[in-house]
Amino acid sequence: MTRTQETSASWCRTAIWRPRVGKLRLALSLCFALFCGPELFAAARLNVVVTTPDLASIAREVGGDALDITTLVRPTEDAHFIDAKPSFMVKLNRADALIEGGAELESGWLGPLVQGARNAKLAVGAPGRIACNATVNMLEIPASLSRDQGDIHASGNPHYVIAPSNALKVAANIADRLSVVDPSRADDYRQRLRIFQDRLIAKQVVWRKALEPHRGRQIVSYHNSWPYFAAEFGLKFELFIEPKPGIPPSPAHLAGLVTAMKEKRALVIFVEPSLGRKAAETLVRSTGAVLVPASQFPGGIKGTEAGYVELLDTLVSSLAQAFAQ
Amino acid sequence: MSLDGSANLTILAGALCLGLAQPGLAQQASEVQELRSQLQRMQAEFDRQQALQRQQIEQLRRQIEALSAPSTNPAAPALPSSSAKAQREEGSRPGWKPSDPIRLAARGGKAYLDLALDVSAVAGASTADDIEGGTQLGGHDPVQRGFTLQGVELGLSGAIDPYFSGQANLLFQIDSSGESFFELEEAYLETSRLPAGLSLRAGQFLSSFGRLNTQHPHAWAFVDTPLANGRFLGPDGLRNLGARLSWLVPTPFFSELSLGVQNSHGETAFNFRNEFEGDPRFHRPQTVGSLASVNDLLFTPRLATSFNLTDRQTLLAGASAAFGPNSSGAGDTDTQIYGADLFWKWTPSTQTRGYPFVSLQTEAMLRRYQAGAFDWDLDGNATVNPDGSELDGDGDGVPDLVTRETLKDYGLYSQLAYGFTRGWVVGLRGEYVDRFHLGGYEASFGSDLERAGRWRVAPNLTWFPSEYSRIRLQYNYDQRRMMGTDHSIWLQFNFALGAHAAHGF
Numbered sequence: 001m002t003r004t005q006e007t008s009a010s011w012c013r014t015a016i017w018r019p020r021v022g023k024l025r026l027a028l029s030l031c032f033a034l035f036c037g038p039e040l041f042a043a044a045r046l047n048v049v050v051t052t053p054d055l056a057s058i059a060r061e062v063g064g065d066a067l068d069i070t071t072l073v074r075p076t077e078d079a080h081f082i083d084a085k086p087s088f089m090v091k092l093n094r095a096d097a098l099i100e101g102g103a104e105l106e107s108g109w110l111g112p113l114v115q116g117a118r119n120a121k122l123a124v125g126a127p128g129r130i131a132c133n134a135t136v137n138m139l140e141i142p143a144s145l146s147r148d149q150g151d152i153h154a155s156g157n158p159h160y161v162i163a164p165s166n167a168l169k170v171a172a173n174i175a176d177r178l179s180v181v182d183p184s185r186a187d188d189y190r191q192r193l194r195i196f197q198d199r200l201i202a203k204q205v206v207w208r209k210a211l212e213p214h215r216g217r218q219i220v221s222y223h224n225s226w227p228y229f230a231a232e233f234g235l236k237f238e239l240f241i242e243p244k245p246g247i248p249p250s251p252a253h254l255a256g257l258v259t260a261m262k263e264k265r266a267l268v269i270f271v272e273p274s275l276g277r278k279a280a281e282t283l284v285r286s287t288g289a290v291l292v293p294a295s296q297f298p299g300g301i302k303g304t305e306a307g308y309v310e311l312l313d314t315l316v317s318s319l320a321q322a323f324a325q
Numbered sequence: 326m327s328l329d330g331s332a333n334l335t336i337l338a339g340a341l342c343l344g345l346a347q348p349g350l351a352q353q354a355s356e357v358q359e360l361r362s363q364l365q366r367m368q369a370e371f372d373r374q375q376a377l378q379r380q381q382i383e384q385l386r387r388q389i390e391a392l393s394a395p396s397t398n399p400a401a402p403a404l405p406s407s408s409a410k411a412q413r414e415e416g417s418r419p420g421w422k423p424s425d426p427i428r429l430a431a432r433g434g435k436a437y438l439d440l441a442l443d444v445s446a447v448a449g450a451s452t453a454d455d456i457e458g459g460t461q462l463g464g465h466d467p468v469q470r471g472f473t474l475q476g477v478e479l480g481l482s483g484a485i486d487p488y489f490s491g492q493a494n495l496l497f498q499i500d501s502s503g504e505s506f507f508e509l510e511e512a513y514l515e516t517s518r519l520p521a522g523l524s525l526r527a528g529q530f531l532s533s534f535g536r537l538n539t540q541h542p543h544a545w546a547f548v549d550t551p552l553a554n555g556r557f558l559g560p561d562g563l564r565n566l567g568a569r570l571s572w573l574v575p576t577p578f579f580s581e582l583s584l585g586v587q588n589s590h591g592e593t594a595f596n597f598r599n600e601f602e603g604d605p606r607f608h609r610p611q612t613v614g615s616l617a618s619v620n621d622l623l624f625t626p627r628l629a630t631s632f633n634l635t636d637r638q639t640l641l642a643g644a645s646a647a648f649g650p651n652s653s654g655a656g657d658t659d660t661q662i663y664g665a666d667l668f669w670k671w672t673p674s675t676q677t678r679g680y681p682f683v684s685l686q687t688e689a690m691l692r693r694y695q696a697g698a699f700d701w702d703l704d705g706n707a708t709v710n711p712d713g714s715e716l717d718g719d720g721d722g723v724p725d726l727v728t729r730e731t732l733k734d735y736g737l738y739s740q741l742a743y744g745f746t747r748g749w750v751v752g753l754r755g756e757y758v759d760r761f762h763l764g765g766y767e768a769s770f771g772s773d774l775e776r777a778g779r780w781r782v783a784p785n786l787t788w789f790p791s792e793y794s795r796i797r798l799q800y801n802y803d804q805r806r807m808m809g810t811d812h813s814i815w816l817q818f819n820f821a822l823g824a825h826a827a828h829g830f
Contacts, residue, residue, distance in 0.1 A: 077676055083639065083670060083679075108828075109828070118517070123517060172369075201358075246792070
């Protein structure tokens, strides 16, 4: 849509300059009416910056064509560690709303960007600053904060969107807040929200049914980013390739992990695109475990580019397949 | 709230279905679907109510606690997760009691103040005998063989109110004679909601000149200050009291224009009105004088632009200048410093915790320094005073006479960093500083070490056990005209306590 705006603008320019006679004013108004007019009459699209692809996919479901979405984190990237590119500042400067995960997921890079963007619409507490963790029941909120526990988050584990029941809450929150930012489309957002919720709820039943036979099974992951997924589907993530959040695995830790995996019969490993494939392959060699490509973000693994529902579809089916082996 | 609305609608829809639809398999299926949806929504509403109740219970509990025995409680119990959750929802903070721990670090982004303590220390050795101010020009550099505390920095930052945010950096150091001292590096506020892409900063702050000058040492890729920065912007960097207006230019790519206006005197305005502790510089006495007009302030304009060369490569380029009077003449001599800087970084889309990456940083600077005329014959008797107050550089017994001249110097450094695997970075820096031509005073009284050409090459290796600690080993090969070659090796340890330090690009 931005592209069409740009092309129509360049069209205007060529149309003005081609006649090179006194009819400039006429040409100007003509081309304004032809190309820019409809753009002006239709309410302008909302510029929305979303930090992560999972939230972007949900925002797209709720907002549809009304939103012009810019996503800052790539699906294969580690969302904790993003370069605060100046181009992001420009996007944020022009944004009507910022949708973020919150719970310190983006705390390493988002603050200076928002400060540099000088956009009052995105100030903390403004309707346009949408922190998606606000309506979610956060897990693993630490009783005390100490970095000898590794990189823990004061507001709880920030990887909550991957549980469909949380995605429902996030979608509702986004719809509510967008309705405040853009009241003219409030009904639209609500309607699209209902459609998405119904679709997701129907899917949720299917996914739960698919994983029901595997209730209580163990899965190994690199980072502790799946507690919400585990709670949703009755699975267990108790073994991690990193000894503590953000601390790289030592050979001793991996050796201990091999024993623990055998004891707990944890023979499925979630491998995320940006996290420690090599260590996972070492574990496979010594335990015979199955690697399951996994991602928190749509597009992080092949075939999930279309969105959140497709991501969950892929995760659930490949997991069910792995358990069946 | 929308959940309530949609729940009502669903019930209505369900009722319509029951009333109007003929019984059939398809209808039955959709009915089950509807009921499921309804159940889900009721569940969500139930969760919300429960959270609300938890919150109320927690409030009551806190009231009871506050009323019973707060003073005898030695250590406040850790908050159970439900109460932390309740606070978060409530958006308020519990009243502080003397027995509570002072918790300033961010708790769920709800802190009034982010507090960070950053400690840098270095150990090493050098073949040079004049490390402090000789081979090493920076105020945070190693100053001696053995151990140096490069700095203990206390950083405080946070939103003041909806209109301003504030930041302060307090520096504690131990100098080469073992004396502890304190310095206010930065303390400023910045507006958060000026219109039209404008932003105003006021207070004590590092001038926006080039790239390295505005960074604190914990963000540097090397143990020490580059030679160009040390020589032209000063050991402590260019910083002073003042104000800066910056404008995010409405271009499709990032470009920012800024103008700083600051005091031009003091040791942190190194090449401006700086008294150099009463010592002569460039063979002239230094007189700071007082501010006579607006022109006597330090002006630092800067333009920074950034482009994404590809999806994974970003370039940031800047042009800076610093204009102000200097202390070498009778208030009519100026210094102009010009700078160009470039930063390029590549990170693949499959990065883990920011690795791997390659970055290149280059800065070039040029200084035009107007040096005033001065006759060292203070008492007018054409012979050197025995008390040494009159300089006699050529040793002819007659006090020296220097004429007005413009001294032009330049310098540049370029550094490459390669984060080859998680937590490991290898770096290489090359640098060169020199004068364009020998000054008139140098022709008469000998080459000035402060302007003499020199170059330095420094490879280093850094290991980050976590993002809060790092160990860095660096070797410096120094080549100074008139002084010869020196080798130095430094092992630096840096750690940070407290708030998650977010960094700009």
